[in-house]
Amino acid sequence: MHHNAVAAALAQKTDAAAWRLGLLQQAHQRDVTLQAGEPGLDWQAMKTHLNQHLAQARQPLVLSRFSPWSKVS
Secondary structure, eight states, X not given: OOHHHHHHHHXXXXXXXXXXXXXXXXXXXXXXXXXXXXXXXXXXXXXXXXXHHHHHOOSOBOOOSSOTTOBOO
């Protein structure tokens, strides 16, 4: 394997790990907030928002180096 390919693979793994860590940190913060008694999301409102967002999506979603759900550009 060439040095560039190894470096690219390492960069992808690093980006994925950083993204996952950020996601876990957000989840932890939300959990702490909920346990402190703050109100959570209204499920029906979120479901409506997500359905509207999906209906408006025009481009297929693909995996990319920067985000698992980046749009094709």
